[in-house]
Amino acid sequence: MMLIDSVKLEKMMLAKRVAKFLNGSQSDDDRIAVEDVARLLARDLSTQVREVLAFELRHCDVLPSDLAEKIARDVEDVASPFLSSTHAFNDETLAALIPSLAEHARVTIARRPDLGGLAVKALAEHSEAPGVTTLVRNDSVGLSQEACDAVVGRFGDDRRLMDQLSARADLPLVVVEQIIDKVSDHCRDTLMQHYAVDGTLAEKIAGGSRIEALWQQIANAAPQQVHALVNDMRKQKRLTHLLVAEMAERGSASFLESSFALEAGLPIIQVREALNLKKAQDFVDLMKRIGVSKAMAPRFLNIARKLYVEGAHGTNDNAAPSAGLAGEG
Template sequence: MTVQTIRPQLTEDDILRLMRGETPEQRASVAHRLCRRIALDVLSDREKAFADEIIAILAEDAADLVRRTLAITLRSSPALPHDVALRLAHDIEAVAIPLLQDSPVFSDEDLVELVLSVTAAKQAAIASRESVSITVSEVITEHGAVEAVRALSINSGAEWTDKSFDDTLRRFGRDEIVQAGLIKRDFIPTHIAEKMVSLVSGQLFDILVNRHELPAQLAIDLAASARERATIDLVEQAGRTNDLPRFVSQLNLNGRLSNSLIMRALCCGQMRFVEHALSELSGVAHQRVWLMIHDAGPLGLQAVFDRAGLPRKMLPAFKAAVTVFHETQHDGGSNDRARFRARMIERVLTQFQAIPKDDLDYLLDKLDYYSEMATREDAREGIDAA
């Protein structure tokens, strides 16, 4: 078999230059051309065997440039032989890192063994892979260098478990880069958010308490603290909690279930919070409160409103906000909750003229927040689609 079987444009002279090229640059140039064809062409079994032989020769080249060319050209290709990939993974970092970050030929077992035996930079490359399984993630957080844990913390394709989070905080909980990576993840467990409250400060603290669910009592205590009063949003916390009745009960026990908080939540479309708040204050079961708000006409709403002890002067605005909620639709798209809440606030602000200044400022801030969130998600989707 000749090399022309794999690539007609590659001549016998090319193969000689590949094996005996006078300079690394000459051999690297030929290696690039050949590896591109190996990566792109559909090869027969005989052609694949011949290609594997050539790849093995390239992987043994004394010149770093040639081996790096091989690694970069075949970094995403399943055509790279498994044994060669493992050999190159233990090569110098310039050769190994492209493969560790992208090669599909590594199994989870391979990656675990590599994490336990390679340098911090190589570990970080593994942590930056498009997807990182639970098994690999747990090994990195338990045994990896801080560089690797930093990379894993910002990798949205990495799967995290409670063990991963716990090991990360135990080992690197005071590292600000790790803190920022964890806080900016879409989700962190409640007990991890609670631990991080005492570790972070400044802007990271603001992001933590306004992006992730905190234990109910901790959220309430922070909201009551003079130092943190301007940062934590109990309406947002209510929307995140997995145990809303308990959260509302804790608010009431701490004297934080105020008329203003309920009205703000309603204007932001946080209807479940409003329902449970009226249930808590009125002593009426949540299911009955739901019917009285949504399905019993204006007299039902008025009855539960009075039973909850809310001032009658709030009732017209409350009724109007409930009507707006019923008339405002989710659009069914990605991140439609943010768009729904933005539309809800816009309509509330349009219809109500006598909103107290503090509540008005709050709603305007939330309108900016939800609008920006929806715009950012739409832009991200546009980039992904392109």
């Protein structure tokens, strides 16, 4: 046993000397001979010997490609220290190597602050979730639209990973629009603020499935049930004027009335009277009280006409307020 340990120690010392030699400037003939010794050490049965060689070679800028790739494909303890620092690969050769590497190696590469665009794209296309998550969290490297498309295409259903992607500050706007319906509500709000995404566009993209689920919940519910749901949504800050308009346009007067009543702090019957459009000023005052934007006010006016003037929730022969008047303020 002592003999084996002594042999291993000698090989480890040899690995250090070989690496020191290759890190220097030597003649081509001498270098070729030492490189052959390094190749033998890179195939040694002892992980410790290979670890020492890889660690000592991590700052060697000029290595034969077969030797560098052998180390890169080794077990994690050997490959990771080498891959975290080596400049033996350029962007093109590293990108070509990534598909054949183990995931632990891809994770190590994804942490590097000096990755080129080709390597980033290769990581996005070939890494599993751990490597891709590490990549999107690496703010030191840029993500091209191609890389982002690969991430979204492969992991669009992984909300946690999409949330990580949304936290980046350098996403192309087209990518923001792709992921806005794939992230959590908090991350969606952050995306909208950081990238100045129009709220209407964001809701149109993100709201489709959410609106369908909500409509299924309220379509046949009693007014009291709708009111309780609206109250909960308001407390959770999930109630928006656009969402209210969507539900009302589908025919839920209860959702509209409860939302406006809670926001305005008024009884539902008073909100209903304003929506009946019997008095133009009542409708205008309601819009102002709940802070409806000028862009949204005409939409709510049309909703009120359809639900309360023309529909079953009320009739009125008086003239309704104009869209311009309703949007003032």
